Amino acid sequence: MDTQGIGRRIAYWRERRRMTQSDFGALMGQSRRWVQDVEGGRRQADPNLSVIERAAQVLNVRIEVLIADQPRTQCIDRVELDAIRCTLQRHDVLTGTADAGAADPLPVDGLYGRLVHARTAYQAGHFASLGRLVPTLLVDSNRAAARHVAEDQLAAFRILSLTLELTEAAAVKYGDTDLALVAGHRAVAAAERSQDPVIMASAARHLADAMTMHGQASAAAGFAVAAAARLEPDLRTRGADGLSVLGMLYLKAAMAQAVVGASDTFRAVSAARAVPDLLGQANEHADELGADGNAVWTAFGPTNVRLYRVAAHVQLSEGADAVAAARAIPGPARAALPKERRAHLLTDLARGFTQAGRREEAVNTLLAAEREVEEEVRCRPRTRDLIEDLRLLGAGSAEGRLRALAGRCGLPE
Known part of the structure; x- marks a missing residue:
């Protein structure tokens, strides 16, 4: 041993x-x-x-x-997700207060620096680090919002909302939709306290995502579009930040409608028809922006709109269209995206290949995604489910590579 x-x-x-x-x-x-x-x-x-x-x-x-002789990629585990959940259930965090004996609040500049570190880690695909970073940041940003006054308090509410958004995003990655929904609701509440329309729109797009993942896709689409309509006049005065979060609201609405469109409800046909228009609205804002960017950690721009177009085709089981849309994305533009976005695109493309019956290419694409961000492939339940599907369907000459990938994911033989 x-x-x-x-x-x-x-x-x-x-x-x-x-x-x-x-x-x-x-x-x-x-x-x-x-x-x-x-x-x-x-x-x-x-x-x-x-x-x-x-x-x-x-x-x-x-x-x-x-x-184990070979350590596997470390993912956020249930213990760490429970620790984040327990932090959200703390009396001070739940009520937005600070205990009488609590330490003095941290300066907002220092808090923002820690937020930047955590969100940069997420976009780089280092999701496991959030299990350590998020609970402390939630407590400290809540204390700052409760104790600071005037402009510092508004800044603290911005940081708290953005931290709650990050909590929601991590919970979605790991398939904990209950936690994602709680964090998303809290992010919207903190954003309203911040009085900043950019933060309000950013929180709204995350809540729409959480609602969609939680089985409330129709409501999510309506919520995202309503938020866009309410906030657009203010957002248009805020430059790249405003246009980026506005465009993201339409992207989240498009994905929510794609989920409804893939369902067996009476709304499915009309929802599927709404997807191209919502993507087109997002694309208009991307064109206004004029280039890809990463304002408010959105990675928003023409290229991210194309990524969402791929994801929508996959959601609607239009695998061949998804592959064509992915192939139309210029290589340099794709390479300039944050690693998390690149890996996400590749996992969507792998699912598109699977839907199109091109399973060997699906396996090779998953391996490319693994090279980008191991955790996106080895840890995310959505991607692990795809690997299981490919094992059941068979992958031809890629069977050996698929078995090795399943082993690295810790999936049973």
Whole structure:
């Protein structure tokens, strides 16, 4: 058994669970020195299985995670999602207050810097880091909004709303639609307190996404369009920020209508017909913007509109159209997008290939997405479901590559 490897993995998970060596040792019934020796691989050549089982129990991970010879990509796990949920349920965060004995609020400039770090990590595809970053940022931005006054308070509400948006986005990635919906609602409430129409529109587009994922797609489309109509006059005075969030509202409305269009409800036909018009409205705002950008972390511009066109075709099971739309995106424009967007496009394209019966190309496209952002492929339930579908359908000459990918995702054989 790889003693040093087990020690490194114990240390990794102890730190990820925010335990000191002393605290972990106490829970294990051992000293801090014992923990140091275990993590350094110095305790014994063949670790006692009962010790590893107890360590897995204390760290709340499966025992295979500690003894696996090849560590897999680390994803946000249920423990960390529960920690984020518990943070949202704290009395101070839930009520928007600060406990009497709480520390002084952090300056808004410092808080904003931490928000930039977290959102940059998300766009770079480092989703697992959000399990560590988001809870503290939620507490600190809430305290700042409760304690600061005047302009600093408005700035704190902007940061709080943007943090809640990030919470929603991470929850969507990991398939926790309940958490996404709660965070999305809270983001809209904080945005209204910020009195900033850009933040209001940004929060609205995230809530629309959460509503769609939560089975409320028709309401989501209506909400996004209503938000756009209400806020457009103010947004048009805010340059790239305003146009970007305005365009994103129409993109989210288009995706919501595509979901309705793929359903078996009486609204399906009219919803599907509405999708091109909504995408066209977004494209008009992208043309006004004049170039791709990343204002308010939207990655909005002509290229992102094309990405959503691909996603809408996939949602409507129009695989061949999705492939054609993806192939029409210029390579340099695609390469300039944030990594998360590039990987998302590739997973959508893989699904389009699957719908078109081109399963070998689907596997190769998933492998390209994995090279962009491992977590988008190995951790996201939506992508893992696609891999399972391909295993059932068969992938021809790509079977070996598909099996290896499934293994890296931790899927059962």
